[in-house]
Amino acid sequence: MSSAVEDVVIVGAGLTGLLLARELHKKGRRPVLLEKSRGAGGRMSTKRVEGAVFDQGAQFFTARTPRFAAEIEAWCEAGVAAPWPDGAPYRYVGRPAMNAVGKHLSAGLEVRREAKVLAVKRNAEAWEITVENQPALHARELVLTAPVPQSLALLAAGDVVLPADLAAELRGLDYHPCLALMLTLAETSALPAGGLAPDDGGPVRWIADNTKKGVSPGTSSAVTVHLAPAFSEENYGRTEAEVLALVSPLITPWLGAAVTGVAMHRWRYSEPKTRHCEPCVWRPDLRLGIAGDAIGGPRVEGAATSAFALADRMAGEGSSAREVGT
Ligand SMILES: Cc1cc2nc3c(=O)[nH]c(=O)nc-3n(C[C@H](O)[C@H](O)[C@H](O)COP(=O)(O)OP(=O)(O)OC[C@H]3O[C@@H](n4cnc5c(N)ncnc54)[C@H](O)[C@@H]3O)c2cc1C
Numbered sequence: 001m002s003s004a005v006e007d008v009v010i011v012g013a014g015l016t017g018l019l020l021a022r023e024l025h026k027k028g029r030r031p032v033l034l035e036k037s038r039g040a041g042g043r044m045s046t047k048r049v050e051g052a053v054f055d056q057g058a059q060f061f062t063a064r065t066p067r068f069a070a071e072i073e074a075w076c077e078a079g080v081a082a083p084w085p086d087g088a089p090y091r092y093v094g095r096p097a098m099n100a101v102g103k104h105l106s107a108g109l110e111v112r113r114e115a116k117v118l119a120v121k122r123n124a125e126a127w128e129i130t131v132e133n134q135p136a137l138h139a140r141e142l143v144l145t146a147p148v149p150q151s152l153a154l155l156a157a158g159d160v161v162l163p164a165d166l167a168a169e170l171r172g173l174d175y176h177p178c179l180a181l182m183l184t185l186a187e188t189s190a191l192p193a194g195g196l197a198p199d200d201g202g203p204v205r206w207i208a209d210n211t212k213k214g215v216s217p218g219t220s221s222a223v224t225v226h227l228a229p230a231f232s233e234e235n236y237g238r239t240e241a242e243v244l245a246l247v248s249p250l251i252t253p254w255l256g257a258a259v260t261g262v263a264m265h266r267w268r269y270s271e272p273k274t275r276h277c278e279p280c281v282w283r284p285d286l287r288l289g290i291a292g293d294a295i296g297g298p299r300v301e302g303a304a305t306s307a308f309a310l311a312d313r314m315a316g317e318g319s320s321a322r323e324v325g326t
Contacts, residue, residue: 005126005138006032008314011117011154012145014042016303018105019071020143023311025109032139033109034131036116043270044094044238044300046215047182049263052222053215054182055098056265059195059208059224061300062090068304071200080104085213097215120144121158121179122286128158143289145311147269148173151290160286169276173294176229177236178205178245178270182222182263183255188212189221190256203231203247208253220260225251232270235247240264279309289314 005133008024009289013035015212021031039045042058063069072092080100084091095238116132120142126140144151148170155162162170188211195208206226216222227235235243240262272294279297281290287308293299296306 005140006030006139007139008141008143009030009034009127009129009137009139010143010145011120011129011151012042012292013037013040013102013106013111014145015044015101015105015291015300015304016145016296016307017042017143018102018109018111019022019307020145020291020311021109021320023308027311027315029314031109032137033111034115034117034129034137035111036070036111036132038113039099039102040106040111040113041099043267044098044101046094046097047263047265048101049182049184049222050261051218052182052184052210052220052261053097054222054224054263055094055208055213055215056180056182056224057267057270058098058300059206059226060084060091060093063092064301065305066273067308068301075101075104078104084194086192087137088194093213093215095214097210117154119157120154120160122160122288127287130158130318141287141289141314143291145290145307146293147175148272148290148292148294149175149269151292160288162283166281166283170206170281170290172274173270173276174273175294176271176273178229178231178267179227179232179235179263180267181225181227181240181244181247183225183244183259183263184261185221185223185255185257186260187220187257189223189254191221191223196254201228202250203227204250205229207251221255221257223255229270232267236266270273275302280306280313282310282313 084163121131129137193207193212205228210216210222289304293303
């Protein structure tokens with residue numbers, strides 16, 4: 001093995017990967033994050049369309065556990081998060097937009113962007129990580145934080161065989177898709193500042209005005225619409241114009257102004273349908289960790305829970321992670 005063996009490589013610079021990397025860094029480790037996108041933050045993402053700004057994934061995050069609450073307090077002090085504008089308890093938003101959190105957490109870490117991992121292989125001494133259009137990396141320890149089906153595909157591509165019970169559990173974890181419409185309006189919308197979650201079993205899961213939320217500048221509105229799992233599944237292949245035409249009769253009263261622009265993001269892995277029975281997976285025999293919201297619990301806070309649990313496990317301090325093969 002060459003001397004260029006990294007201490008620990010983390011695949012994915014979403015919240016799980018970033019928080020884990022920071023925790024490991026505090027403990028004197030030297031994590032390298034590989035992220036396929038141009039930016040960090042994963043599903044805590046923000047999109048700019050012709051001057052309008054949209055939080056297109058996570059809309060807000062909650063802080064119910066003391067460790068994550070302390071983390072959010074630090075984000076607020078750094079000016080990259082703030083309480084949700086309508087004063088709902090425990091709810092926070094990214095400032096000036098959701099992607100500020102990922103940018104903030106990346107500072108001081110080695111995050112290699114546009115580094116898409118294609119396969120991970122366990123050799124005798126280390127992990128070999130194949131990255132698209134780049135030289136392979138080697139690492140003593142490896143952590144996968146992409147949505148679980150994507151992480152399993154990386155292991156399969158490197159012929160890594162997990163114990164049958166763990167593999168079956170992980171294969172059983174799936175996610176709902178979500179179509180996210182981003183609409184620019186001619187004027188201010190009729191939506192409340194805190195957004196709306198209709199909860200009526202219909203196609204609209206969530207609708208919020210990024211201008212009223214303080215994310216998008218100006219007075220004309222920039223509205224994010226998240227479509228419900230069943231609707232998103234059924235209409236996943238449709239164009240943005242087709243999707244807008246289908247939901248227009250429902251959302252027009254909330255918008256209260258003409259739509260002047262439409263964009264759409266297709267989230268294949270939006271929220272986990274089920275979750276793993278432990279907050280993280282750590283295999284000491286393989287020096288392999290798996291973490292994320294389908295492991296630690298849904299949403300941003302679940303991703304943080306998984307990252308903290310794995311950091312403790314890897315440092316040998318915690319007892320909450322599952323250890324197999326020791
Ligand atoms: C539409 C939508 C709405 C949501 N709303 C909320 C909400 O209001 N509140 C809330 O708390 N949560 C919400 N969530 C969920 C929340 O965003 C996630 O739970 C959380 O961000 C997951 O973080 P993560 O780091 O585990 O995963 P991710 O954010 O998915 O990070 C994984 C990272 O891995 C990268 N990656 C994947 N494959 C590879 C590869 N092969 N090579 C390199 N990198 C790779 C990805 O690009 C990504 O950056 C929402 C999610 C979506 C999609």
